[in-house]
Amino acid sequence: MQAWQVHEIGEPSEVMRYEDVPRPTPGDGQVLLRVRAANINFPDVLMCRGQYQVRPPLPFTPGLEICGETEDGRRVIANPALPHGGLAEYAVADEAALLPAPDALDDAEAAALHIGYQTGWFGLHRRAGLAAGETLLVHAAAGGVGSAAVQLGKAAGATVIGVVGGAAKADIARRLGCDVVVDRRSQDVIATVKEATGGRGADVIYDPVGGDAFTQSTKVVSFEGRIVVVGFASGTVPAPALNHALVKNYSILGLHWGLYNTKNPELVRHCHERLTELAAKGAVKPLVSERVPLGAAADAVQRVGDGLTTGRIAVLPDLAEGTAA
Structure with missing residues (x-):
């Protein structure tokens, strides 16, 4: 072969x-x-x-x-x-x-x-407890992992802000259903997100990028917000200032989806059943x-x-x- x-x-x-x-x-x-x-x-x-x-x-x-x-x-x-x-x-x-x-x-x-959507489902629902009516910010929203999180966020009833790099990716993020799209190459991410949320910030932030994206997340996360760390596509693993998390009262949540395959495989099957239902309804594609x-x-x-x-x-x-x- x-x-x-x-x-x-x-x-x-x-x-x-x-x-x-x-x-x-x-x-x-x-x-x-x-x-x-x-x-x-x-x-x-x-x-x-x-x-x-x-x-x-x-x-x-x-x-x-x-x-x-x-x-x-x-x-x-x-x-x-x-x-x-x-x-x-x-x-x-x-x-x-x-x-x-x-x-x-x-x-x-x-x-x-499979991987991208399972990661999104576990990150948004199992780890962050995303609720209908909350605001979700997704970094790299036009990528494989980010696009899955955007669709799952919309399916959950959240308002979704997508951060992308470039006009072509911004168009894709809009087609995916983002309510607000921020082009980090031409816009100030922090100022734009604060304006879009009336200064409140995002309830849940989904970060597969790390580096500068994580730093931006800490500045736009809401009171009792949750930052879900799922990867470091930027190549830079951030070192969070835990005193900042304490003062602003937000959570930093790590997600290693593959660990569920050994620690709790039944949850993986449960997630797949939910994803299959969403796909059948056209809520995710x-x-x-x-x-x-x-x-x-x-x-x-x-x-x-x-x-x-x-x-x-x-x-x-x-x-x-x-x-x-």
Whole structure:
């Protein structure tokens, strides 16, 4: 089969190699899946760079979420078991963790309903307790993680403020349903958010960026507000001033979604049921900005790492080379 392999640590475009390798052999409790669609996540970039908390042995195949097909024909969503990731024609996954792919979504959308939307649901509902009528601020609102949080916030009845970088991403954030869009490249984020909220600030802030975005969050979070930390796409891990959190009376909440798979997997299934219901009603629909063939995956991973994409890029092994949608 064809698969992308990482033999050394570095930039994705430099270290990912497209190779002919044997199909992976499932271990105990695992199943072989034909990959129908794989979505690229920022952790794929970090794994290539050796900067992710999970460091699979070399060589490994990136690709953390897929829509796949079992040998008995079931269409499922899965997190492949590394080192046999999803940027390949076949992957393996733990059978107990397979989730049914929603009928309302195509393969690329179904794969994208997993990590980003599960992270959003757990962050907004399990950790922050977002309530209808509250104001939610989402950093990187046009990205894969941010776009999911925007849709989930609107589905929960919140007023959503989206922060983006650039006019094109601002247009996408508006189409996603943001009530207010702030272009950090041309607007003062702090002043604009304060004006939009009448000086009160946002009740919940969803931050997959870190760095300057976190600093801005601390200045626009409301009394008894909650900042949900889900990642550091900026490359800078902030060091929060806890005296500031004390004086302003806000909470800083960390979220490592993957931990729920081992600590409380039933909650993951419960979340998937809720997401499937929302998808069936049309309340959420993953933003898949591109669909590319397997041979174009390394370039796509690099573009995600360079911050040049919106939503999710889906890799479709059955898509003819030289085509994209």
